[in-house]
Amino acid sequence: MTAFLMTAALVLLINAGVSLWRMVRVRAAAEHVLPLQLVGTNTIAILLLLSEAMDQPAALDIAFIFAILAALTPLAFAHRLWWRLPSRSRR
């Protein structure tokens, strides 16, 4: 079971790497934050898998923190771009 969980974590790591490769190839601002969300969810899943595979319940706490931080990334993105918009389109 441990080998299976580690393989699953490796697949997710490759998945996150592909999203990051996509992120450096695009130019629009919104396109940069989309793969970040995907990487955030991948990180949470990897930590859950490693927590079970390596028998480290503390990794679940780290996954918890990553779930909170995943919500802050788009908040910072929206906050920055909101101030860049002209005042007539700020809703």
Place this chain on the structure above:
Amino acid sequence: MTVLDAATMALIAAGLLFFIAGTVGLIRFPDPLARLHAIAKADNFGLSLIALGLAFQADGWAIVLELFLVWVLALMSAVVAAHLIFHTALQMRGEDDREEETVE
């Protein structure tokens, strides 16, 4: 291999499929707002399946509760994130259109 182990492996394998589908959608979908569908739904469903699969292997109810809390928190942050990104991207797109109109 027990029944619980088989259920864990099946659920985690299905979750991995959804994660890979999310990445394929991110790369292949033509529109930024369509790509938002891929990242906001597919990978969170994959996370749900993986958390459910791992819950069968948990040593006690405390671990199951923590898996559940991580899952709920990830879902809530995904909803907030999708709404914020969608709203901002829509307004930026509207801005771009207006700029093109003034240039013409």
